[in-house]
Amino acid sequence: MSPDRPVGDLFRRFRERPAAGRVNGSATGRDAGLAPHPSRDAAPRRGGRGGGEQLNVPPAEFTSYYGRPVLKPPVWRWDVAAYLFTGGLAAGSSLLAAGGQLTGRPALRRAGRVSALAAVGASTYFLVNDLGRPSRFHHMLRVAKVTSPMSVGTWILSVFGPAAGVAAVAEAAPLLPDRGVLGFGRRLLPPAGHAAGVVAAVTAPALATYTGVLLADTAVPSWHEAYPELPAIFAGSALASGAGVGLVAAPGAQAGPARRLAVAGAAMELWGSHRVENRLGLLSEPYTQGTPGKLLRAGRALTAAGVAGALLGRRSRVLSALSGGALIAASVCTRFGIFHGGVASARDPRYTVVPQRERADRRAAGQD
């Protein structure tokens, strides 16, 4: 026995160190973790988390392999987060365009169609660019699998994309000459654009919501457990960003529906993100801390500002446009926040081990 200190003192002192600065001391957690039978089996445990702010989150004691993540964090780069936004924007814009087309609001129709095409073009670029083998993007078209949300999404996009394209190109009809082959095109394009716009709008809700399943259908803890809310958040965010396009582009007289869409979208988005930030216990944590937390808070503030501006500033063209911009920016923030929150949850073994250990222990207790 070392003369000056009891066995294990060094370890004990070291183990205090990470806990320094935390409010709730973890002595009780450690004592509980040292239940001695069978003693070699008793993994060293201790209340690691806690602290002052998140009282609803239970202290997360867990064992790990040298602190390394259990899961592989997503290899998706920022392209995929950007696609979540552009895909939603395309969906929201095409709904706006179809509404404008069917209710005789040409400014909404034109802005919606053009932004839908731009957004779906950007989406395609982001998706192909994120592949490890971009030249093999067409391998996505080999199969159609309902168990793969990415496969489902590929087929949704391959219906939506061309439809949005035709609808947007139809806006160029008035630029064509009256006579000849191009004149024929001038007469043909508007009805074709009409039909294509309707097809795009019918596909749009699927395009906006499948991405929620895309993220949820992974082992990433904070994405998977948020599966009831993610489609709603993304649908709301898509509506709000589409409404943002309408507010930026359309004169006040035509922008009424865009204002209402903004309110509906914001409500869905705020409801959903409130739920994922509070309902998931420990797995809500990644959405409230660090960069994802900042992004989601910024998204919420911008959404609130955008809706308020849209409602109060209906007389002011400038205020409406600013509100529209805020709604679009809010959608970007929300998408990146959700994306990075999930990535953070996969990087830390705590979020994998703790909920699973609790589940396994509950089951074991139930069997005894």
Add this chain to the structure above:
Amino acid sequence: MPDANSLYGPLDPAPDAGWVSAPPRMGFFTDTSVCIGCKACEVACKEWNGVPDSGFDLLGMSYDNTGALTANSWRHVAFIEQPRPAGHRTPPFAGDPTGPATSPASATAGAVTAADTGTNPGLPPGQPEAAALMAAGPEFLGMPGARPPGRGTGAESRTDFRWLMMSDVCKHCTHAACLDVCPTGSLFRTEFGTVVVQEDICNGCGYCISACPYGVIDQRKDDGRAWKCTLCYDRIGAGMTPACAQACPTESIQYGPLDELRERAARRVTALHERGVPEARLYGHDPTDGVGGDGAFFLLLDSPEVYGLPPDPVVTTRDLPKMWKRAGLAALAMAAAAVAAFAGGSS
């Protein structure tokens, strides 16, 4: 007509995938109680499958310098080094000027080391705080005894320092999330019930990497495709034993029909329990677990998370029908909102 358990529950995967008169399901039983950490499995796998090197850096956390399963390491030998002072004795290496062989301090440093494995995400850094907790043993295991350590007190106090070694590998799940989510059909179920990536199809979308509940499959940086253990599809098709099992000098890695392996594993656990190793337990053997049982399962000497395995993995596609339902509801709500917004007049 797909089986009712196609997404979750006990299932024989090869017939469910459409194979008619499939051979018996083959798999691995990795008995970590006889693993000596020689890494012959890692080497044999690389040799046979032509797997590129995964970096030659020391990670500084233990004798494990592979760190994790990656696209360039299809077998990974985990080393768990923990001081477990027995009774009243001096802590191991206490008088050593370099300090204990493994300590929270070294684990803290080791947790964030990274070798360039040539893969993505490869070997992500860990959490220093969690590593420190993992490397510190319980301080005091019991009252001092009158007899030499280990005699009379049982096997659990025989050593003051424990090494657990385990050769990790792709689990070839009954319900393989990687396969379910693959949008190109690159991942497929073989007639042996294993899961294999077709490298001429994979376009590197990375979905399988996020879907795997064990963190096995990974992307190679230079070619962008996902790679993992094939359970030596080429060898087993020719009636041979996979390279790792063939090379294992202690038969820690056993290959065979899964039913046989499960029986053998159950007998081994019983034998170990009788011999005073109460902590021996099987992992991944149960067809009713969250992934429908693993094609490659393990005998462990501590909780799965000690080895870096998830304690209770569940295939993500179990919830997929519910997810599509939620997406459908959200889509309807979205369409309804759009209709309402335009039907509501022009104000």
